[in-house]
Amino acid sequence: MTLTSDFAPNPTQAEVLAEVEPQVEKLMQRHLDTRKLWFPNDFLPADEVMTQAQEDDLKSLPERARGMPDPVRVSLALNLLTEEGLPHFHRLVAVYMGADNAWQRWNYMWTAEEDRHGIALHDYVRGARLFDMGAFEKLQYQYLESGFNPVWNGDPYKLLAYTSLQERATQAAHAATARVAGRHEPLLQTIISRISGDESRHYRFYRDAFKAVLEIDPTRALQAALEIAPNLAMPGHSIAGYMEMADVVRRAGLYGPQDYRKIVIELLEYWDIEHIEPPDAAGREARDKLLAIPRRLQRLADLLEKRTNPKTFSFDIVYNRSFELMLDGREGATG
Numbered sequence: 538m539t540l541t542s543d544f545a546p547n548p549t550q551a552e553v554l555a556e557v558e559p560q561v562e563k564l565m566q567r568h569l570d571t572r573k574l575w576f577p578n579d580f581l582p583a584d585e586v587m588t589q590a591q592e593d594d595l596k597s598l599p600e601r602a603r604g605m606p607d608p609v610r611v612s613l614a615l616n617l618l619t620e621e622g623l624p625h626f627h628r629l630v631a632v633y634m635g636a637d638n639a640w641q642r643w644n645y646m647w648t649a650e651e652d653r654h655g656i657a658l659h660d661y662v663r664g665a666r667l668f669d670m671g672a673f674e675k676l677q678y679q680y681l682e683s684g685f686n687p688v689w690n691g692d693p694y695k696l697l698a699y700t701s702l703q704e705r706a707t708q709a710a711h712a713a714t715a716r717v718a719g720r721h722e723p724l725l726q727t728i729i730s731r732i733s734g735d736e737s738r739h740y741r742f743y744r745d746a747f748k749a750v751l752e753i754d755p756t757r758a759l760q761a762a763l764e765i766a767p768n769l770a771m772p773g774h775s776i777a778g779y780m781e782m783a784d785v786v787r788r789a790g791l792y793g794p795q796d797y798r799k800i801v802i803e804l805l806e807y808w809d810i811e812h813i814e815p816p817d818a819a820g821r822e823a824r825d826k827l828l829a830i831p832r833r834l835q836r837l838a839d840l841l842e843k844r845t846n847p848k849t850f851s852f853d854i855v856y857n858r859s860f861e862l863m864l865d866g867r868e869g870a871t872g
Contacts, residue, residue, distance in 0.1 A: 540543050548754065550693055554640065557749040560565035561639040564742050565646070572650070572738055573731075577657035580728050592725075602665035602722045608789040608862060609721070610855045612714045614676075615782045616729075617662065619707065619773040620655040621677050625685035626772065630700075633693040647739060654732045658838060661728055672853040676777060692865045694750060700743040702769050705800045708736035717791065722821060738785065748808055755813050756820030762808075763823045766801055766830050778852065785850055788862045794838035802831050845867040 548556070578584070582591050627648045634640035662668050689695040711733040721724030751758040773779055787793030805811070810828060815821050842864060851859045 544788065548759065550754070551635070553750055553754045554634065554693060555638070556753055557746070558639040558792060560749045561643060561746060564745050565639065565643055568646075568738055568742055573734065574650075575653070575731055577653055577660050580657060580724065580731075581660045583660075595730060598664050598722075598724070599666045602667055602725070605665075605667060605718065605721045605725075606848075607852075607855050607858055607860050608785050608791075609714065609717050611782050611785045611850075611852060612710070612783060612789065612791050613658070613662065613718070613725075614668060614673065614852075614854050615727075615773060615776070615779075615786060616707075616710055616714060617655065617658040618677060618680055618776050619730075619771065620651070620658060622680060622685060622772050623651050623655060624681065624724060626700075629685075629687075633689070633691070633696040644856070647742075650735055650739070654735065657728050657732065665722070665725070666687070668854045669856055675731060676854060680773065680776045687770065687773060689764075692757075692761055692764075694747070694754075695756050695765055697743055697747040697750060698762040698765040699757075699769070701740065701747050701804060702800060704736055704740035704743055706769065706771065706792070706797060708733050708740055709796055709800065710786070713791040713796075717789075727737075740760060744804065750762060751808055751813065755815045756823065757816055758823040759810070759813070759815060759820050759823035763827050766827065767833065769797065781850060782852070785846070785862060788845070788864055789847075794834060794841060798831055798838060801834060805831070 581595070627644060630644040630647070631641070634644065662673070663670060687695075687699070689699075711729050715726045715729035715733060718729060747758065747762075771783075776782070805827060810824055813820075813824055815824060845864045847861055847863050849859055849861045851857050
């Protein structure tokens with residue numbers, strides 16, 4: 538990979554971010570050219586005057602959603618809580634990427650788009666009565682109050698590596714949940730699929746922005762990715778009960794370590810990590826360690842699956858109903 542920067546050796550990270558701003562502007566324009574702007578009211582209207590068909594559709598929603606399996610409800614809850622954590626991420630992008638620049642303009646637009654996701658899902662679960670809403674709202678409050686402060690030591694490259702991986706992981710989790718939810722309630726599939734499409738475009742932005750940084754400052758970018766990729770902490774990991782909820786999602790076959798491994802491979806190939814030739818030994822070491830991560834992730838995933846036995850779950854957000862879940866997504870006896 539040939540470096541194209543006009544910088545003197547060892548530019549600051551702030552200088553690198555400023556250097557790639559023209560590319561960021563192009564990525565934003567590409568995003569605008571391909572996005573499909575939509576609003577929650579398009580799917581769940583709440584106007585003073587509505588058609589009879591709209592009124593009937595809303596009234597029938599709780600009955601249509603009644604058969605939604607509890608593992609799908611748990612996945613939806615985790616996805617929704619993650620979306621509700623948007624204030625954490627607006628703050629992180631603002632702090633790490635600076636102000637009065639292209640990054641700030643992206644942050645404002647990205648935040649406006651992301652904000653609709655939590656609203657649409659929250660409107661849906663309330664209208665469908667899928668959750669104990671009192672319990673859910675307390676969980677949401679606790680998550681926001683607990684904050685999200687990853688130890689990135691002020692490194693903006695780590696933020697770009699993180700958002701590349703996290704946006705793709707979120708898109709994958711939404712897409713899988715949409716497929717299963719659609720078997721029970723098509724409107725929910727429609728809403729989540731629209732959200733998943735947004736996440737896919739957001740992923741493309743962060744993925745390509747990080748690639749632009751890699752081309753100018755490979756060693757530090759590789760080192761940042763190496764810090765993030767082996768153990769991606771999803772934004773909701775501070776949610777009370779997160780590990781149990783994530784275990785349900787994994788056992789249900791919606792999102793788990795194997796999916797994350799595929800995402801890492803996808804990004805390593807897209808960034809062409811194998812063919813990057815950093816100018817120093819530190820960069821080459823980081824590159825080689827990054828390329829070894831998929832094998833490590835496979836070993837961990839295999840070990841986790843080997844140790845997985847049927848387990849009973851119960852969550853107050855789904856009315857404390859007990860359900861046993863195998864690894865392949867089959868439910869055992871419920872209580």
